[in-house]
Amino acid sequence: MTILVDIDHIDKIYPLKNGGEYVALRNVDLKINQGEFVSLIGHSGCGKSTLLNIIAGFEQASIGGVVLSGKLITAPGPDRMMVFQNYSLLPWLTVRQNIALAVNKVMTDLPAEERKEIIEKHIDLVGLRAAAEKRPSQLSGGMKQRTAIARALAIRPQVLLLDEPFGALDALTRGNLQEQLMAICEEYKTTCVMVTHDVDEALLLSDRVIMLTNGPEAHIGQILNVEFTRPRKRMEVVNDPKYYVNRGEIITFLNQQKRDKRRKRKVEVEKMAVPAIAAVRLVEKSVVTLGYVPTTDAAPLIVAKEKGFFAKYGLTQVELIADSSWQTIADGLANQRLDCAQLLAGMPLAMTIGVDRRRPTPIVTAMVLARNGNAITLSKKLYDDGVRDLQGLKEAIEATPELPHSFGLVDNVSMGSLLTRYWLASGGIDPDQDISLSLMSSAEMKNQLSKGFIDGYLASEPWNSAAVKDNTGFVVATDLEIWDGHQNKVLGVRENWAQENPKTHVALIKALIEACEYCDDRRNREEIVQMLARPDYLNLPAAQLRPGFIEPFQRSQDQAPELLLRFNQYYVEQSTCPRRSEAVWILTQMARWGITPFPKNWVELLERVYSREIYGKAARELGLQDGVDDHTLVKLFDGVLFNPDDPLSYLDSVTIHREICIEEIAIDEPVLKRTSRSLKTAA
């Protein structure tokens, strides 16, 4: 399949009268293949028509652009013929003349004979032979739109653009026209982009349905692949069980967006009520309490404070508060002891949903602080038994069913533990039934391992290399091998704090992005090690901090140390950008292992928790690229492709899992009214 239309990261910004600006579209990135039928759907004001107009060339993108078969679109042209909602026929011309005007003015290189043939052929194509001599005022709405379609198709456009083409027609005519259009498009392999409000229309006609979120800063919220075989028949499509699943997805998306619209309006109203004294200041708050757990992943926070990045952005009094456990951090955020904190990757979502009967605390995460940095260590005993990899581990466990097998994890919602479970399950080991998982602090794991209480653990450094050094264990896999570049620690703030202190939030992220850049420069690493080792921070000997961070990483006594440049990744490859595709993966894994229910309104949840608006603002102010594509497939070590736009199908496909619940997560309502649906029961 060749890409015909490449909508390349476009922003559409309108200047406002008061000197501000309205961002209608933000970072819309979409590739449309030759012959594909794509629908754009969303609530009014979501910018779908703006997007279509940009493709048509009626409007220009403020940033980015649309490329049609290698050429940047700068003006309207007949290669992108538009079918307008109100038909746009010229009332003084007959049906034939309307079509002829287009054909004669566009296909000027053809002889008159041939042009005439084309005109007549397209009159027949839409079945308007009898009405060819009639003027638009003598035609019904359906006939007018058929004329418009014939006019558009006659000039052989590369892309047919349809702006709610059937919106003004009655149901019966609409149905007939949809089928006619579908037949014509299938016959001529026409590439189409259609804006619509109608979910059924989108499903019947499209190969892909692009769902746009509400403006401002509208972007692609979800992409649905519609996989009914072509040629399609309405009744066959409607009777397909997939139809209702797909329909439900779109309706759920639209409902989430409706709710989001209401919430945003409410926040706006509340903001208006507060006098805007802080508006002139650089930041609303200069005192910020920032919680963290002392590990090497905390490096950006410490560097930002020590190297003056916080101060540079007006945050003169950032108080770094070290907490001993993630639970303390979570409680600190919930009870407002902390304004913001370094969190485990899964925590923002888990806290917003509410795990372990805790009250949900809506959290916003707008930045990733650290990626990678974990490894799975197995005991020396397993090594001696010949275990070298996952397969070996599975065999070893199967060989000794009478023995208890146990793994140590720091927390259920850390990326490390989700990856460990994933890793085990990929090897056919059920992480809850074939072995037992127990929660403990990283420092304790090594002891437990050496005493033989556990068979392995996942931990960050120095806890892996320490076991290797003591020859009590060996590293079977680093997380680089499981999922290179996954998010590990993120910055989380309470949602209401984010709403009250938007400037402080952006300043904080700008400072931390620069700190991350500093951390990823290997020339600074020794200095950072010295900084981290200080008693007021990690309070560890510097030598313990170096493996992986600076020094080559040793997997076992028998192997030479290996330099892993990305073992601690802070900045490169847009490391700091909070990717929603990763967040969807986290949601599916937490649901898979029964940690949280899978939110039916997952798009809404991600829109709120994973704030790309704030990250984008900070990144743009720093002159960095403000986003990444959230709709590409994620591939992990086992080769399984994860489609971030279709998590439900993914959950359907996993074999080892706990009972998976799919629930509507009502974030703002104090009494959780959860309509639960069980996807499947434990295998």
Add this chain to the structure above:
Amino acid sequence: MTTAPARPASPTAEKAIEIFQSLIPPVICSSATLLLWQLLCSGADSKMPGPIKVVSQTVGTITGGFSETGIWMQLLNSLTRVGIGYVAAAILGIAIGVTIGVNKFLRDGFDPLIQILRTVPPLAWLPISTILFLQTPKPAENAGIFLIFITAIWPIIINTAVGVQQIPKDYTNVAKVLKLSGKDFLLSILIPSTVPYIFTGLRIGIGLAWLAIVAAEMLSTGAGGIGAYIWNEYTSMLDDSISKIILAVFSVGLVGLVLDRIVGWLGSLVVAE
């Protein structure tokens, strides 16, 4: 013999009945007016002739109206003048209207001027136009034509310009997508979609022109035309003068109506429904 109401009439007969019925109210009301007029003017000392007297006194004028100074020739004289001035106003008015309709700078630039000039009463132009054409072979004739022109052009310009601005976005979008050239756009989109506005302007223009010509001819000397005819009759004040004036006034009204209808009819031919 009466026609049975139940009998279905043929379409032509039905139409004839319809026309006949539509004629009843105007005939009754006009007759009543004439009757009232006759009654009011039937006194022996009445200066004003009644309708019967008017008709009897003007039979000669009507039949002999085709001589050089006759009423019909004078009417034709006026019509010719209006024709020339009006056609010139139409051509130039549409051209200017399209130009300023398309160009925002010119539109904004000329708008105040046009707004001022269009409210100037036609007769206020008379001295200027007389002086302007004093040196030409037929000064009164040309001044009259110019007066018609300057009176009729404003509504044509304004309506055309508005029409151009009011071209629905749908049509310009079609033009943009099809990448129509300037000429194609003018002929295929701009003119057809502006035509209703142009004809509104033309209709207002012809009304004003006809209003102006009578007054102008009355005031300017040696121009002839129906206005001069009325004025001559007024100054000579013979026995039948008032009757002739009444006949002339009625003819002016009738011609004005016919002109308005002709332009309206032309418009309906061109404008798509």
